[in-house]
Amino acid sequence: MTSGPLKVTVGVDFGTLSGRAVVVSVEDGAQLADAVYAYPHAVVDQALPGGGPALPPDWALQIPEDWRGVLRHAVPEALARAGVTADQVIGIGTDFTACTVLPTTADGTPLCELPEYTDRPHAYPKLWRHHAAQPHADRINALAAERGESWLPRYGGRISSEWEYAKALQLLDEDPGLYAATERWIEAADWIVWQLTGTESRNLCTAGYKGIHQDGTRPSSGYLAALDPGFADFTAKLDHPLSPLGGRAGTLTARAAAWTGINEGTPVSVGHVDAHVTSAAARALDPGHLLAIMGTSTCHILNSDVLAEVPGMCGVVRDGVVPGLWGYEAGQSGVGDIFAWAARTVLPGPYAVEARERDLSAHELLTEKAERQPVGGHGLVALDWHSGNRSTLVDHHLSGLLLGLTLDTRPEEVYRALLEATAFGTRVIVEAFESAGVPVTEFTVAGGLARNRFLMQLYSDVLRRPINLIGSEQGPALGSAIHAAVAAKAHPDIPAASAAMGRIERAVFTPDPTRADAYDALFAEYRELHDHFGRGGSCAMHRLRTLRDTAREATHDTARHPAPADAAEEGRA
Incomplete structure (x- = not known):
């Protein structure tokens, strides 16, 4: 220059x-x-x-x-x-x-x-x-x-x-x-x-x-x-x-x-x-440096000097991110969208009043309450498929699931289970890369969700990896x-x-061994549900979607073509 x-x-x-x-x-x-x-x-x-x-x-x-x-x-x-x-x-x-x-x-x-x-x-x-x-x-x-x-x-x-x-x-x-x-x-x-x-x-x-x-x-x-x-x-x-x-x-x-x-x-x-x-x-161009851009959805970008077939990836392209390397893409179709769904769905009246009185958003209040819980204390595990699964199942007719609900389950527990589910989904993707022989040596986060410190620490614990952050809010x-x-030029x-x-802040979050051990047990439950509903153990999610679409289409048809007022009389004639 x-x-x-x-x-x-x-x-x-x-x-x-x-x-x-x-x-x-x-x-x-x-x-x-x-x-x-x-x-x-x-x-x-x-x-x-x-x-x-x-x-x-x-x-x-x-x-x-x-x-x-x-x-x-x-x-x-x-x-x-x-x-x-x-x-x-x-x-x-x-x-x-x-x-x-x-x-x-x-x-x-x-x-x-x-x-x-x-x-x-x-x-x-x-x-x-x-x-x-x-x-x-x-x-x-x-x-x-x-x-x-x-x-x-x-x-x-x-x-x-x-x-x-x-x-x-x-x-x-x-x-x-x-x-x-x-x-x-x-x-x-x-x-x-x-x-x-x-x-x-x-x-x-x-x-x-x-x-x-x-x-x-x-x-x-x-x-x-x-x-x-x-x-x-x-x-x-x-x-x-x-x-x-x-x-x-x-x-x-x-x-x-x-x-x-x-x-x-x-x-x-x-x-x-x-x-x-x-x-x-994010200065995340080197081989093995995985970048997760976390917003309404998450996209995972990884450059490598290794060409491998990684099941369920969105693609691998020579020079696709930077010249000279193979660029891999994976992703989760719903992340921030799922948190937003929870905030507008599970917040009861008293919580809304508290948030308003303390000048907190629904996300801030639920995060604060969720952070006080011990790992596994909610007795819940969720599947993060509210918008389907982009990687590694590549099926957008899968749907969300929440297991372990009781009459004592609180909104912040549901919220935390959904945060954890997205971290578990990311761990599935990282493990898929490494199982296929594509090393992941660093993990950096960009996007609006990087500002949620509790979420970033949760990801570090679940992944058992340090988390870098991009040094810009406009990645x-x-x-x-x-x-x-x-x-x-x-x-x-x-x-x-x-x-x-570029801008990067390295190892802003590091894993806590005790929490990481507890998350390993929860991840095992997530993985069992992931494989059962995502790999053919049950097609219930697809059947439910078909029932929904059939019912909605029938409703639309009725609205577009209402029966004549004297249809009943014609039927008797």
Whole structure:
């Protein structure tokens, strides 16, 4: 780097409910300012913005205009707060939730923005937590296993319903006319870069982990045709040269410059996934260093110089996180979401009054009370599958479970059991890596849940490992700013930029041997339930979901097609 006036990059993190922009010093990664823009439509999971019938269960959509709002509002606001000029901004980078994917025309126009398609649910972007494609993922997996497709082991033997192919197959199956109108099927991570640069690009990360791109190829047309003859052409909707991470996707257009307040022609880095880009922010790029990004869900990222088949992993991709290493991804579909469910579900009136009088959130009060309990004192064990299981079972039609309830069970005990369940789920993932010969030598946490000190200590005890923390509250956005610095050639490569601009605090939490021993006993109970309900001992969770969906569909049909007032009379005639 050359010395001189302060130079900055902007990192923009597109999350589930909002987008955040940060302004970062290229020299040392100091965060100068940030700004947040909440999506006006948040997650569309009940009905489309224009109304109409209720969406089916497990749907989760978003609105592209909400994402543009982040560029128009959060970016200029962050620049103003930082007190920097457009001339000081040498690059901009973005990251996105994934797999969040949308159908567009050849020029990138989302189909949901065309008047003829605004009332078609499949025209909208499907958020990462859209899980309605599970039956289609099951078809993909069964046929791939039957045919011995070479790419399947790279995904732990199962493609997730969250990924690109399952969601696209659902589109074809349920709205074939809209599938035919879809000229491009694109990750939001790449679409937002298209909006900034005016040029389509595709990043290696989402293609590898979410788009079944391995060793330079995707699933064959023969395999796709065997799934459905109409699906044989699907890869053409994805096909585009892949750009390496840290590369330059293009430069800012005049339109995007007007949105953001950044100069036209400013370099824009290749798109990225929020979790994966955080590895650079946390200085977690070395082999064996596992990063857990803990928020509404948790994503686990691990780089290694070892290629192995790890059952139930989301994927392993060469250069998928940093050039030169194999990047592994695993995850838990529900973590913070589960804690939020508990806080709004189990808090009785007196607790709510106490929280209000002491000016505490429900989470703070329940955490305080849970922390006073001895390990195992609640007599409970839970399964953390409220949003299904991403790793290692890869089944989003599994559901949550709480065992050991009595009439004496208190809200804080339920809350603690759910915290523990997510830690146990993480331990299953770590053990799966190590059993497959992929060492885990360090464990670092990023994301909003890192602020919960009791939770972090609990994880340290359950995992029997020290817990590092990222040294920034804006991990994904900082990671995007780091990648922007590489694209702008302020640093030679991602590791160098990470070393200069990243942040990590090592061994902030260390395991307590006595508590760790007690957690081993609880984990054994968790593992028994995990294998019983997740590996075929009981299919009760799937049957219950089928009963629920059948009942809801019957209710929707009745609402849409009510019986005529004189139906009873007609029946007697």
